[in-house]
Amino acid sequence: MEIIGGGRLEVRITGADVGKRVSVRYVTESAAAGGGFTDAVGVLTSWDNSVLLITRKSGESVRIAESTLVAGKVVPAAPARRRGPAATFPELARVTARAWQPVESEALGEWTLRAADGFTRRANSALPLGDPGLPVADALRRVRAWYEDRKLPAYVQTATGAEGAQELLCAELDRHGWRREVSAEVRIAALAPIGDLDADVSAVRLSRTVDETWLRRYQRFGEPGPAVRSVLTSGPSVWFASVAGTGEVPAAIGRCVVDGRWAGFMAVEVDPDQRRRGLATSVMTALARTALDEGASAAWLQVEADNDGARALYDGMGFAPHHHYHHYRWAEA
Template identity: 80%
Template sequence: MEFTGGGRLEVRITAADVGKRVSVRYVTDPGAAGARFTDAVGVLTSWDKGVLLITRRTGEAVRIAEASLAAGKVVPAAPARRRGPSAGFTELARAAAHAWQPLESEPLGEWTLRAAAGFTRRANSVLPLGDPGLPVDAALERVREWYATRGLPAYVQASTGAEGTQELLCADLERLGWVREITAELRTAPLAPLGDLDADVTAVRLSRSADETWLRRYQRFGEPGPHVVKVLGSGPSVWFASIPGTEDVPAAIGRCVVDGRWAGFMAVEVDPARRRGGLATAVMTALARRALDEGASAAWLQVESDNDGARALYDGMGFTVHHHYHHYRWTDA
């Protein structure tokens, strides 16, 4: 709670505070007998025509009638996490981009337009890390044109929940009719404890390339054309892990990209019939040890917010949420 029962309730925010992190208390059912209050904390992304829009850390937008406000104040940025490596949003966003590179890219001011023949949203979306050099409406029109010429849907990847993230852009995208399709968490952890996990890594094979058997377990594409292999092989120092299975399909796979102090973990997949047997842990432990040998000290990964099984696994490995990111798609409907 940001407000205590003994303190005087007072609204100390105005429309001039748009873009700042705020905490508010408001009446949820004004017509009911006795006031019922709810709190909301997040970035004030708009205050228009008597309605406030507050974007929470997870990207959830809360609309609050100005008349229902009981209290409100500007609050400091979310406190630094007590676990995991210290890192800023831009540093992590760039590390993630280095580890999953498109086939082509083009700058739009400080935005980067990325395309890879449609293989994954990450490689076929705009990465907006700053000012596009145009009003947002005009920049997004340019984005739509760029993707249309390539026969691709237009996506923008925008983040919430950390200092320097893009709550205001998310609000603009929703205002202009872009639809959020996917929300994911970018998580971080110290790397050394991953390498120290009690896992049997004797069966894990490491390689610098994704061979045909590795690709048979990876289920994120239709036909594994050269564009898929090129994206998977992109990054400063790329490693692929696999555990043999049956019929030339690995029981488990994983991918790690080492980039300075960071080791990014991706494409961790396990045969459904062999899940909960420690194979994912073995793959990540083997990759972590190789990354430690190359001088990395911190780990990151991305996991979709509705993937409860993977999130529980990563909780147990010490990964904590740094920020959320969202893919918004333009639709004419």
């Protein structure tokens, strides 16, 4: 990181730069014992009581005492991706939301409150994509009351790491007692190379409906109630893929939602005893070819940071991180 100006290190940021992307260097706690300096790059989300809060692309927050600053400056937004489709955060946020629709929703200004009988955080969280029409603290109280009325935990879904994302809101949630539970990456790629993969798709069955057999492999719920099927079948153009197993449970499954130029891949699961046989690739290739036939050209998916197997698979298909998303839960006193 280069923050040397005029032959010397300078702190060229102030509290007026809250909300901007910054790069800082500061003294570590171990400096006195032979340590040194540490760098941090991210959005400056607050500067209160002589402490800076910087939110990195991953959503991790770093607290830095003002007295330890050695250098700092405002830096441009991260450079545009050089491969794959161009995509803004607002566009992707709305596309991903349409692929996983709740059973019930209500507008709170430009926020959307979503519920689906507790099936998945995505369908049971507030989606803030603009101004709620009232101060954030008041909006969060409304969110809590709305979910309390439905006997559901209160969640807010946020994003970091892309231009126009929600680092400042994440800091507000943290200040108001909300705690981050789950984080994942949203990745994007060109769709055609996935459809062109040399994969055996002959055993992949595609359907517009989800049946009991498919649900036996999808282990994200207890007894599948009406909300499960409602959420899974929601979206502009939904496809389900499965590969028959040796019994009544498929060896592999997948779900794809086609929405304009985008094809979203979800619920790609493989029998643990059938892994490393290319079944996940076959499922995704078959779904990609169908999406290409419907006019899609770009792909997206979501993967949790600790799912190393899936990350390696998607790396090989050309998927690259676009932003991170997080679910904050109200931490009751």
